Amino acid sequence: MARITQGMNPGGLKDNAAGQRKAFKKLVKKLQKMPSGKLDLMVHQMHDDKFREAHCMECANCCRTISPIILWQDILRISKYLKEKPSRVMDRYFMRDEEGDFVFKGQPCPFLGSDNYCSIYPQRPRACRDFPLTDRPRFYKTLNVSLKNTAICPVVYEIFQDLHQQLS
Ligand code: SF4
Numbered sequence: 162m163a164r165i166t167q168g169m170n171p172g173g174l175k176d177n178a179a180g181q182r183k184a185f186k187k188l189v190k191k192l193q194k195m196p197s198g199k200l201d202l203m204v205h206q207m208h209d210d211k212f213r214e215a216h217c218m219e220c221a222n223c224c225r226t227i228s229p230i231i232l233w234q235d236i237l238r239i240s241k242y243l244k245e246k247p248s249r250v251m252d253r254y255f256m257r258d259e260e261g262d263f264v265f266k267g268q269p270c271p272f273l274g275s276d277n278y279c280s281i282y283p284q285r286p287r288a289c290r291d292f293p294l295t296d297r298p299r300f301y302k303t304l305n306v307s308l309k310n311t312a313i314c315p316v317v318y319e320i321f322q323d324l325h326q327q328l329s
């Protein structure tokens with residue numbers, strides 16, 4: 162997937178995003194006032210363009226750093242895929258967080274291999290399929306989480322940079 166552009170490697174991304182935090186926060190306020198359909202068109206086009214060039218296998222930063230909410234249906238699908246009992250899969254790979262939601266046991270994700278392959282890719286959780294949300298309808302609803310994702314996903318960072326340039 163995404164080619165991580167020069168200076169956009171995951172290590173430096175956190176610092177870059179922190180440096181742009183103020184500008185991106187202003188941008189979010191501007192984007193919240195835009196018609197939802199227009200914003201979706203812009204962001205979805207950027208998403209498609211950038212992920213056409215992207216190399217997620219060279220990055221895997223989301224799989225290393227995020228612990229998304231996992232649905233019970235995800236655990237059932239993964240158990241079937243691994244041919245193991247849901248209770249065993251639950252014990253080995255998942256736990257409940259302080260809100261009672263299922264999350265991965267530890268980070269990086271226990272299904273991420275040293276070669277950056279996901280060992281359950283065809284049955285990966287819904288949250289993994291949806292990340293980084295930049296192709297979802299009603300993007301305005303995820304502006305604040307996307308702002309946080311600028312420090313995790315180089316593609317989201319680039320989308321925010323492009324939007325910032327286009328709208329300033
Ligand atoms: S399940 Fe797969 S896609 Fe999801 S975080 Fe783990 S390694 Fe990444």
Ligand code: SF4
Binds near residue numbers: 316
């Ligand atoms: S953080 Fe973004 S670019 Fe990196 S692997 Fe995840 S989706 Fe791909």
